[in-house]
Amino acid sequence: MNHSTSGQGKGAIELRQVTKRYNNECVVDAVSTTIAPGEFFSLLGPSGSGKTTTLMMIAGFAEVDHGQILVDGTDIVEVPPQRRGFGMVFQNYAIFPHLNVFDNVAFPLRARKVPKDQIKERVSKALELVRLERFVDRFSRQLSGGQQQRVAIARAIVFQPSIVLMDEPLGALDQNLRYQMQVEIKDIQQRLGMTVVYVTHDQEEAMNMSDRIAIMNSGKIEQVGRPAEIYENPATKFIARFLGEANLIEGTIEEVSGDVAVLRTAGGLALSARLTEPVERGARANLFVRPERVAIASEVGIATDPAVNCANGRVVQTSFLGNILRHSIEIGPDILVTVDVQNASAGLLRTAQENVVLSWPVADGVILQR
Amino acid sequence: MARSNKFGDGSVFILPAVLLLVLVLVAPLIWFFIQTLAGVGTAAELLTQAWSIITSRAVVTALATTNWISLLVTLLVLVISYPLAYYLANRQGLRFTLVLFCIIVPYFTSIIVRTYSWMVLIGRNGIINQALLSLGVITEPLTLLYTKTGVLIGMVYVLLPYMVLTLYATMKAIDPNLMRAARGLGANGFYSFTRIYFPLSVYGVVSGSLIVFIVAIGFFITPALMGGPSDVMIAMLIERSVEIMFDWSGAAIMSLFLLFVTLLLYGVYYRVTDVRRMMGA
Numbered sequence: 001m002n003h004s005t006s007g008q009g010k011g012a013i014e015l016r017q018v019t020k021r022y023n024n025e026c027v028v029d030a031v032s033t034t035i036a037p038g039e040f041f042s043l044l045g046p047s048g049s050g051k052t053t054t055l056m057m058i059a060g061f062a063e064v065d066h067g068q069i070l071v072d073g074t075d076i077v078e079v080p081p082q083r084r085g086f087g088m089v090f091q092n093y094a095i096f097p098h099l100n101v102f103d104n105v106a107f108p109l110r111a112r113k114v115p116k117d118q119i120k121e122r123v124s125k126a127l128e129l130v131r132l133e134r135f136v137d138r139f140s141r142q143l144s145g146g147q148q149q150r151v152a153i154a155r156a157i158v159f160q161p162s163i164v165l166m167d168e169p170l171g172a173l174d175q176n177l178r179y180q181m182q183v184e185i186k187d188i189q190q191r192l193g194m195t196v197v198y199v200t201h202d203q204e205e206a207m208n209m210s211d212r213i214a215i216m217n218s219g220k221i222e223q224v225g226r227p228a229e230i231y232e233n234p235a236t237k238f239i240a241r242f243l244g245e246a247n248l249i250e251g252t253i254e255e256v257s258g259d260v261a262v263l264r265t266a267g268g269l270a271l272s273a274r275l276t277e278p279v280e281r282g283a284r285a286n287l288f289v290r291p292e293r294v295a296i297a298s299e300v301g302i303a304t305d306p307a308v309n310c311a312n313g314r315v316v317q318t319s320f321l322g323n324i325l326r327h328s329i330e331i332g333p334d335i336l337v338t339v340d341v342q343n344a345s346a347g348l349l350r351t352a353q354e355n356v357v358l359s360w361p362v363a364d365g366v367i368l369q370r
Numbered sequence: 371m372a373r374s375n376k377f378g379d380g381s382v383f384i385l386p387a388v389l390l391l392v393l394v395l396v397a398p399l400i401w402f403f404i405q406t407l408a409g410v411g412t413a414a415e416l417l418t419q420a421w422s423i424i425t426s427r428a429v430v431t432a433l434a435t436t437n438w439i440s441l442l443v444t445l446l447v448l449v450i451s452y453p454l455a456y457y458l459a460n461r462q463g464l465r466f467t468l469v470l471f472c473i474i475v476p477y478f479t480s481i482i483v484r485t486y487s488w489m490v491l492i493g494r495n496g497i498i499n500q501a502l503l504s505l506g507v508i509t510e511p512l513t514l515l516y517t518k519t520g521v522l523i524g525m526v527y528v529l530l531p532y533m534v535l536t537l538y539a540t541m542k543a544i545d546p547n548l549m550r551a552a553r554g555l556g557a558n559g560f561y562s563f564t565r566i567y568f569p570l571s572v573y574g575v576v577s578g579s580l581i582v583f584i585v586a587i588g589f590f591i592t593p594a595l596m597g598g599p600s601d602v603m604i605a606m607l608i609e610r611s612v613e614i615m616f617d618w619s620g621a622a623i624m625s626l627f628l629l630f631v632t633l634l635l636y637g638v639y640y641r642v643t644d645v646r647r648m649m650g651a
């Protein structure tokens with residue numbers, strides 16, 4: 001893992017069976033995971049998945065009903081938020097409206113009774129890092145969304161915490177600015193070597209920034225892993241769908257040999273895919289494959305390579321998405337496969353009703369049972 | 371014209387209210403001042419008389435008493451209202467409704483009724499004295515009624531809702547995330563209150579205090595009924611000039627003076643609320 005920049009080796013977090021109930025409903029259900037010092041760790045999930053509640057429990061704003069939260073080996077569940085020593089960036093920035101940029105960023109230092117002569121220097125440094133040196137006298141109402149976000153980040157890192165918690169910090173920004181801020185936040189995190197726990201519902205954001213992502217769904221972590229790992233080997237159908245477009249072809253497991261299984265669809269099509277966990281013959285399952293891994297060819301020249309799945313199909317619908325051409329192709333009764341083709345040259349968009357052959361490497365498909 | 375609405379910007383809707391105010395308040399007031407002051411004589415004579423009335427011992431004493439009582443009342447109301455408003459701003463459901471109900475309902479009762487109720491409570495043989503005597507806390511009844519303490523109790527009670535509601539509105543507008551942010555960034559409860567919460571609520575404090583003070587300096591019934599002989603406020607003096615001395619011009623001059631001070635304070639109040647809007651609160 002890429003922790004070469006982690007400085008003092010502080011900032012390890014461990015969640016042990018952390019549970020939160022609201023009115024007898026488990027919002028966070030026995031969540032356990034470890035976060036390494038200097039790691040950029042994202043909690044990704046749809047709204048209501050418990051990701052924000054988990055972050056709020058780490059921050060100390062939500063009580064932990066059961067379980068432990070260890071920071072560098074010490075349980076902090078009973079420690080009030082102001083003594084946990086984390087930097088925090090809130091969803092709507094939470095810039096103090098009656099204080100200017102300087103006083104906002106100086107707030108954590110003053111609250112910690114840092115000597116006056118040091119405050120100016122450290123605030124300037126933090127503002128330099130977020131490129132806001134020229135805005136020290138401004139108030140939040142005089143700043144754009146992106147600038148306010150930068151103030152919030154400067155305020156969270158000015159006291160050099162080893163852990164910074166971020167709750168959907170880019171949620172209110174427009175798309176272009178978001179990407180730019182993602183790069184900046186990642187850059188700052190790596191430069192300072194701090195642990196970041198980042199809550200988001202945007203999978204691209206999580207994949208772009210994170211060392212590891214924990215996918216949360218109805219109060220549980222469904223999978224933890226590096227972005228590529230999760231994207232290519234989702235553990236469940238939910239994750240497969242949540243991390244972008246996914247084809248999930250239903251069928252019955254007909255044959256298992258080693259880590260490859262053959263799945264027979266209702267229409268009689270036999271397709272092979274990798275197994276990431278053992279499966280029983282005859283079990284119902286889904287074959288997962290990403291749209292960009294499927295190739296479209298015209299009817300001539302069908303490959304017979306056993307390492308490649310092939311299927312005849314008919315184009316049902318096409319969409320032009322700019323850099324991507326999205327095709328919806330029927331390969332059997334009620335089986336639609338989405339195929340993305342890079343718009344690399346003109347004339348790659350198929351026409352509806354056209355007969356085509358789809359193919360994708362067996363290694364690019366995964367059998368999902370959950 | 372961009373506006374197709376035949377009522378323009380809607381100012382036509384406040385016309386009845388403005389008309390009523392002019393007819394029953396502004397016009398009679400002006401008529402009263404003109405009628406009574408015209409009898410005094412020339413402008414120079416009027417000024418001399420006004421000066422001698424305003425600097426007379428009775429008026430100066432009454433003004434000092436008025437200011438002092440109003441100031442004390444404002445401070446007491448503020449001290450009692452701040453935690454109350456804070457409680458309201460951070461509660462929902464039944465408790466919120468219940469407390470708000472208790473604060474608002476007296477609003478609908480006449481001041482005279484409320485003042486007499488207090489007189490029953492704090493009188494020499496009132497419930498409070500009887501309770502304290504029977505509990506052995508005191509051996510002799512406390513003299514509360516017909517003292518400054520009595521006036522303060524009555525006025526604080528009457529003016530409480532003005533302050534609570536003003537503070538509540540300001541506090542409700544404070545983003546609770548700001549307090550979370552302060553705590554999350556390492557500030558303890560006291561520090562985040564003094565550095566974040568209180569400064570953000572200070573506009574409510576200033577405008578609430580101004581409202582209470584403005585209403586307090588014109589108070590008549592409560593100090594008249596509950597106060598002692600030394601607690602003569604300016605409004606009582608005006609009433610006495612008319613009722614006892616039949617000195618209409620003196621009453622008019624004092625009224626004019628009180629009106630002037632009140633308008634001045636309203637000017638300040640207006641500026642303060644304007645600043646609030648500027649802060650986006």
